[in-house]
């Protein structure tokens with residue numbers, strides 16, 4: 126096993142341990158504060174003569190209460206990530222979440238009263254300088270107002286949802302999670318009983334016969350579930366249609382756009398730019414076919430591995446690569462990232478019981494963010510470090526904001542992380558061997574494709590499915606299969622032939638079921654970061670300062686307003702084409718690298 130550093134985080138800015146007496150004290154104080162808050166502010170907002178000063182005082186107090194209460198809850202989640210095997214931590218986490226809910230129930234009335242304020246009163250307050258810091262918060266709190274129903278209607282919908290749409294989602298999740306996929310190994314061994322996750326993982330096996338066996342097992346397993354899954358999806362799509370009608374959402378994606386604070390025209394533009402550039406996907410897969418040495422690629426070859434990069438990158442070297450790359454763009458960015466190493470805000474060692482994955486936890490602006498990963502000295506660990514420290518530097522700069530404005534808005538959430546990755550990627554490839562370079566380009570391109578182009582093809586399927594269900598009534602498995610094949614095939618052009626076997630694979634995309642139209646946010650966020658990165662390449666030091674200021678603004682404004690501060694108009698096609706140009710350069714570099722290395726036998 127590759128080397129992992131002895132690097133553990135220091136969480137003492139939060140608490141010293143589960144038995145820290147400050148935890149109980151935090152809850153006592155916060156709950157008492159919430160009671161006093163309710164006494165002072167309940168039934169005081171929805172009146173014609175409410176003042177901006179009164180509303181501002183209420184928001185500030187609510188913000189203060191949430192900021193303190195977030196600390197034990199965050200602390201418990203971090204302990205859990207660091208050691209998920211300890212049952213004491215599990216119980217501790219559950220207790221903190223219960224206290225948090227208890228607190229939330231006491232405070233919830235405040236936002237509901239903001240939503241209920243009369244339009245004229247709200248408009249008057251919104252312009253008042255006393256509420257400058259909370260204008261965005263107020264706008265977000267109000268945006269569902271036109272789509273709210275009367276209180277008794279909301280109660281009926283809420284209570285019946287548990288046996289309605291939420292029950293359908295749970296049925297889907299349970300059926301998929303518990304289904305056994307039977308795989309017949311190509312070497313003639315015994316049939317293996319696998320989960321969906323284990324089976325899809327084998328689509329990345331270097332042995333093509335193994336990938337084919339995994340494809341067979343998936344198709345058969347999904348056919349077993351077809352009646353339940355298709356019926357479930359039909360119901361969820363119809364349920365959304367009914368909800369949209371009752372709440373006056375004019376089209377299926379509307380509620381999602383509202384949550385993302387994006388206009389339909391902006392999202393449609395981004396998706397159109399993606400679709401207009403599907404040719405890049407074709408170009409990449411043509412080279413991949415040559416490298417794999419296959420006459421034709423099908424759906425089972427899409428995720429076939431090329432060959433892994435070989436170099437080892439020890440922790441100290443990984444740290445230096447990231448800090449140098451950040452510093453070559455911005456010394457401020459590098460300083461913010463360096464603080465994570467100097468102050469022990471990173472947990473990077475490999476330990477038993479530690480959860481997988483990586484994240485940056487913002488915590489609160491009056492404490493500090495932390496980064497979590499398991500560093501094992503491969504290039505992709507350096508990329509993960511760059512990603513999380515991109516988030517980390519963003520969080521660190523956003524500490525200039527108050528708690529309610531601290532977190533980035535969702536469509537911009539992956540901006541600084543993707544940006545950081547691009548800075549580091551360029552530095553890594555520059556120092557790699559030619560073979561590693563080819564592997565690195567391939568990995569990077571496939572990661573970007575999975576986020577930008579794949580998600581836009583999934584979005585296309587969803588749009589078609591919701592539209593067809595609205596126009597044609599309940600849809601058959603064949604009809605869903607047809608919409609699925611045409612949406613995904615469009616992306617591949619003639620570089621990959623999706624076989625008939627692939628028709629039912631839409632059923633594996635959980636987002637279609639539990640978060641309709643969520644997928645486009647992935648395309649949007651990644652292309653946004655790449656486009657901004659492209660601007661940075663041309664922008665010089667003036668751009669650097671604007672970028673740092675943008676990160677400092679945290680989530681204090683809408684996506685449009687935030688991007689306007691760096692001179693970006695999200696409705697400008699040329700801006701988004703910049704991101705595509707960045708992807709094209711990667712594809713070109715991949716083609717060039719392959720041409721230089723020359724054809725070689727497929728890796729096994």
Ligand SMILES: [Zn+2]
Nearest residue numbers: 512516539542
């Ligand atoms: Zn991220």
